[in-house]
Amino acid sequence: MLLRWWRSMLPANPLERDLALQCVLSAFATGAFLTGTAVFFTQIVGLSGAQVGLGMSISAGVTLLLQVPLGRLADRTGAKLLWVVASAVEAGLYFIWPLLHTMTAFVAMLVVLAIFETAGRNARNVYRIAAFPRETRVRAQAYMRAARNVGYTLGAGASGVALGIGLEAVRLIPMLTGGLLVLNAIMIAVMLPALDRHTHT
Secondary structure, eight states: OHHHHHHHHSOSSHHHHHHHHHHHHHHHHHHHHHHHHHHIIIIIIOOOHHHHHHHHHHHHHHHHHHHHHHHHHHHHHOHHHHHHHHHHHHHHHHTTGGGOOSHHHHHHHHHHHHHHHHHHHHHHHHHHHHHSOHHHHHHHHHHHHHHHHHHHHHHHHHHHHHHHHOHHHHTTHHHHHHHHHHHHHHHHHHHSOOOOTTTTO
C-alpha cells in the first residue's frame, strides 16, 4: 500500500524521475552544509561572525557578476558537459574546507566555489529547459522544485543531528557534503542523457 502510494507520487517520465532524484541528492548535500556553516566557520575554521558575513557578501557579488557569462558558457560548451565538470570540481572543493583556517583562504574558497556553483546551476537550468517540451516543462520543473525542497529538509535534519552531537561531528559535514556531491556528479554523467542544446527550445 505504502509502496503503491510512493510510486504514484513519482513522475511517470523516467527522465523526470532521474532529475528529481538528482535534485534530492544535490539539495541534501547543500542543505547539510548550509545548516552547519555558522558553527563550522566560527568554531572549526576560527573566523568571527563579521568575517563570515564579509566572505559571504563577496561570494554573493561574484555570483551576481558571473551569472550572464557562465550562462553563455553553458550554451557554447553544452549544458551537460559543463554541469558534470562544475559539479565534480565543486564536490572536490568541499574536501578542502577542513584544511582552511585563515580569512584569506576562506574568501578564496568561497569565490572559487561561487564560480563553479554558478556554472553548475546555469548549466543545470539550460539542461532542464532543453530536456522537456513546452507542454511538460512546467510540470517537470514543479517536480524538481518539490524534490529540492525535500533534499534541503533532509540535509538540514542531518546537519542538525551533527550539531547536536558536537564539534567532532560538525567537522565531518564538509566531507559528507563532498561525498554526496561526488555521487551527484557521477549521476549526472552516467544516468542523464546528453541532449542537443537546441532541443525543445
